[in-house]
Amino acid sequence: MLDVVVLAxxxxxxxxxxxxxxxxxxxxxxxxxxxxFFFGLAMVKRYSELRELAVPPDGSxxxxxxxxxxxxxxxxxxxxxxxxxxxVLVLYVMSPEVRLLxxxxxxxxxxxxxxxxxxxxLWFKANRGEVILIxxxxxxxxxxxxxxxxxxxxxxxxxxxxIDAGFEQIGERKGLLKESYFVRFRRAEK
Numbered sequence: 001m002l003d004v005v006v007l008a009x010x011x012x013x014x015x016x017x018x019x020x021x022x023x024x025x026x027x028x029x030x031x032x033x034x035x036x037f038f039f040g041l042a043m044v045k046r047y048s049e050l051r052e053l054a055v056p057p058d059g060s061x062x063x064x065x066x067x068x069x070x071x072x073x074x075x076x077x078x079x080x081x082x083x084x085x086x087x088v089l090v091l092y093v094m095s096p097e098v099r100l101l102x103x104x105x106x107x108x109x110x111x112x113x114x115x116x117x118x119x120x121x122l123w124f125k126a127n128r129g130e131v132i133l134i135x136x137x138x139x140x141x142x143x144x145x146x147x148x149x150x151x152x153x154x155x156x157x158x159x160x161x162x163i164d165a166g167f168e169q170i171g172e173r174k175g176l177l178k179e180s181y182f183v184r185f186r187r188a189e190k
Contacts, residue, residue, distance in 0.1 A: 003065070004046055008039035029092040036085035040119065043078025047071060048126045052166070052187060075123065082119035086112055129187035131167060133158060136180050143179070155181050 012034045019026035050066050066074070090112055092098060098105040125132065136147045138154040159169065167185035176182050 001065075004039065004042040007042040007045075008035055011038040011041075029088065029095070033085050033088045033092070036081045036088060040078050040080075040082035040085060043074055043081060044122055044126050047074045047078060048129075048131070050074065051126070052129065075127070079119070079123055082123075083116075086115045086119070089115065130170075131162065131185040133162065133183045133185065134177070134180055147179070155183070159183060 012031060015030065015034055016026055018024075046066065050068065050071055053068075090109070093105055093108045098108070102108065135155070135158065136151050137143055138147055138151045140148065143151075162185050163169065166188050168188045169183060170186045171184040173182040
């Protein structure tokens, strides 16, 4: 579990570093939301990995410190953490300081159903063994320098790596994102 906590803290630390780099203060509310949100994302990552490993029910995932029997609590903690992040958002919107920042703060409450939907959908997909790949198009001579210097590979290579890991491509949404691609995979039947 320490790995998941550290991962969530590192993601939150990136927010602090970004705030420091841009001289924009990071609120306690954002930090609280982020810790729970990122912990939930880290848990869904571990859940998906452990679910797909060939490990006997009472066997340990080598080098991971988890057992197949840990799937249920990992899922519970992950979903709960995601829901708590939404609760933090609600508490923030209802706080007195928000009324000073926004003319109509209640509009921010519309984010809550979106986050609830996204978090539950993510967990349903993980439970079904589905993976969604969204990344920048990396096309020499077309993609911006930032993408060419920071994205390791293009869609073809990532798709091949995922298929080689035992997944099958079940869909692709073209034109959904301007400079990115969106591909869906499901664990191939054995």
